Amino acid sequence: MRWIWIDKFVEFESGKRAVSIKNVSMAEEHLHDHFPGYPVMPAPLLIEAMAQTSGILVGEARDFKEKVILAKVNKAIFYMEARPGDQLRLEATVENLAAEAATISGRITRGDELLAEIGLMFSHIDQNMGGMEFPEENFVFDNDQFMDLLRGYKVDSAKE
Amino acid sequence: MSMSREEIYDKVSEILVEALGVDDDEISEGATLMGDLGAESIDFLDIVFQLEKSFGIKIPREELFPAENLQNNPDLVSDGKLTEVGVAQLKSSMPHVDFTEFEKDPDLNKIPDLFQVKSIINYIEGKVNS
Incomplete structure (x- = not known):
């Protein structure tokens, strides 16, 4: 099983931008310890949610032919905490998309409040690592659950 | 578009501060990207992206580095x-x-x-x- 950290896509413009939703729930066990009596979604997991949203955006832009890995967190500024019961909206916009890599800028909001600004860089590793071999099973796009997120979005948006 | 060396320096410096997380007083013309400013290989691509955007130019990958x-x-x-x-x-x-x-x-x-x-x-x- 692979770890899915976003719930669904609500907007998806190929090669340009994507918006996903993450519902923060007290049913997530790590919130029981982070922190006892004061549950807060850990900031690195906000980055993870943005990385999943934008990783799929970047992968889809090249028909999932590239192995896309998160190479660098260019920016991560957190303004407010994410708490159980919050519905987070993760908006990723492609800044650069080239043969070897891509960068995105991301905003995480809750209603009209800005929680975080996150900039990420992804590497298309086959274009960068001089022919090094990487195991297939480590890659997100071979995973059905991730692809289901995108399929789910396409089904939903076709109904509207 | 013609630019003075100072204008270019200021913009490049801004990009390096952003891409490498350094202070602007660490940057000088003679500072080395890897040794002095701590750049790693992925940062080079990041810098190329930022330069292209900031100066509105296209940088062929093998030209700069x-x-x-x-x-x-x-x-x-x-x-x-x-x-x-x-x-x-x-x-x-x-x-x-x-x-x-x-x-x-x-x-x-x-x-x-x-x-x-x-x-x-x-x-x-x-x-x-x-």
Whole structure:
């Protein structure tokens, strides 16, 4: 099983931008310890949610032919905490998309409040690592659950 | 569009502060990207992206940082050092780089030191004022 950290896509413009939703729930066990009596979604997991949203955006832009890995967190500024019961909206916009890599800028909001600004860089590793071999099973796009997120979005948006 | 060296320096400095998480007082024309400013390989791509955007130019990938392809060629490298031919080739592919120090001891391990802040400024100057 692979770890899915976003719930669904609500907007998806190929090669340009994507918006996903993450519902923060007290049913997530790590919130029981982070922190006892004061549950807060850990900031690195906000980055993870943005990385999943934008990783799929970047992968889809090249028909999932590239192995896309998160190479660098260019920016991560957190303004407010994410708490159980919050519905987070993760908006990723492609800044650069080239043969070897891509960068995105991301905003995480809750209603009209800005929680975080996150900039990420992804590497298309086959274009960068001089022919090094990487195991297939480590890659997100071979995973059905991730692809289901995108399929789910396409089904939903076709109904509207 | 013509730009002065100071204008270019200011913009490049802004990009390096952002991309490498350094303070602007750490940046000088002679600072090396890897040694002094702590750049890693992925940062080079990031910097190229930012330069393209900020100056509205296209940077062919092997033009600004072309040294990576030399190492496996025995005509160009021998005993961990660049041969005369190797140095000549590197020089011609990087006209924006200052080779004065490197030529005295063209050790492969010193190639990263070739990439100084002024190499980027020279390169951009050549691009935007041509």
